[in-house]
Amino acid sequence: MTSNDLYFSNGSEVQLFEWAYAQHMPVMLTGPTGCGKTRFVEHMGQLLGREVITISCHDDLTSADLVGRFMVTGGDVVWVDGPLTKAVKTGAICYLDEVVEARHDSLAILHSLTDHRRTLFLDRAGETLHAPESFMLVCSYNPAYRSSLKDLKPSFRQRFVTVPMTYLPPQREAEVLMTEAGVGADVAQRLVNCALSIRQADDAFHFEPPSTRTLVAAARFIAAGADELTAAQACILAPLSSDGAIHEGLYEIATAHLSGTSA
Numbered sequence: 001m002t003s004n005d006l007y008f009s010n011g012s013e014v015q016l017f018e019w020a021y022a023q024h025m026p027v028m029l030t031g032p033t034g035c036g037k038t039r040f041v042e043h044m045g046q047l048l049g050r051e052v053i054t055i056s057c058h059d060d061l062t063s064a065d066l067v068g069r070f071m072v073t074g075g076d077v078v079w080v081d082g083p084l085t086k087a088v089k090t091g092a093i094c095y096l097d098e099v100v101e102a103r104h105d106s107l108a109i110l111h112s113l114t115d116h117r118r119t120l121f122l123d124r125a126g127e128t129l130h131a132p133e134s135f136m137l138v139c140s141y142n143p144a145y146r147s148s149l150k151d152l153k154p155s156f157r158q159r160f161v162t163v164p165m166t167y168l169p170p171q172r173e174a175e176v177l178m179t180e181a182g183v184g185a186d187v188a189q190r191l192v193n194c195a196l197s198i199r200q201a202d203d204a205f206h207f208e209p210p211s212t213r214t215l216v217a218a219a220r221f222i223a224a225g226a227d228e229l230t231a232a233q234a235c236i237l238a239p240l241s242s243d244g245a246i247h248e249g250l251y252e253i254a255t256a257h258l259s260g261t262s263a
């Protein structure tokens with residue numbers, strides 16, 4: 001196992017996932033961006049010995065993108081499985097990342113997979129696949145930053161066991177930075193403290209709070225030789241907001257926690 005596979009647990013999510021897997025139930029991971037959802041699914045794939053097939057959802061995603069389509073290759077028309085079909089056939093964990101980005105009609109294909117039927121209907125191939133026991137459907141979404149236009153239907157959400165995720169407690173988040181970027185405990189703790197202050201101010205600022213991902217990025221900059229404030233500026237503060245006044249406020253918070261001078 002490399003450091004890139006390391007997952008720091010944050011409560012009962014591993015247990016919840018294992019129960020859902022044992023009972024062949026689909027899981028919905030909720031939580032802010034960069035809090036470890038993808039890392040968690042990869043970790044569970046390793047733990048359960050299942051391949052994880054990830055699909056990043058977006059506006060234009062069609063059910064054919066999920067299921068597959070007929071394609072012309074060398075004059076022949078052949079059916080090519082999409083990633084969802086592959087996952088069902090091989091009994092993998094299928095991870096639909098940011099599922100809220102997909103249109104409702106594209107997701108309708110999941111209904112028969114997320115109830116007692118556990119089947120996938122391949123419309124154009126006229127075939128019904130039965131998912132093996134090891135197949136699992138996992139979706140993720142960030143409920144805090146949805147727009148009113150984009151939300152999951154309650155009926156869709158109720159098909160899943162919800163596993164709520166959030167940032168790790170400060171000490172553990174600092175350990176992630178040390179493991180992922182190789183920085184010392186003191187640097188890691190200062191970055192985490194800086195993030196905690198910004199997350200607390202987040203209500204007033206109304207932006208997506210700084211994620212563990214941005215802290216790892218800053219820690220890697222520091223490991224590469226950047227001073228703390230420069231690293232924070234590039235990797236944490238600037239990605240949060242392009243509003244000048246907000247940025248000044250954030251910078252003030254950062255200077256209270258970190259050393260160095262901004263580039």
Ligand SMILES: Nc1ncnc2c1ncn2[C@@H]1O[C@H](COP(=O)(O)OP(=O)(O)O)[C@@H](O)[C@H]1O
Nearest residue numbers: 006007008033034035036037038039212213216
């Ligand atoms: N619990 C955790 N254990 C280990 N690393 C983590 C954890 N949470 C976040 N990270 C770090 O933050 C990065 C972003 O996490 P990721 O799983 O991609 O977030 P999400 O999918 O929620 O947006 C990871 O690449 C990893 O470096």
Ligand SMILES: [Mg+2]
Nearest residue numbers: 034037038097
């Ligand atoms: Mg992710």
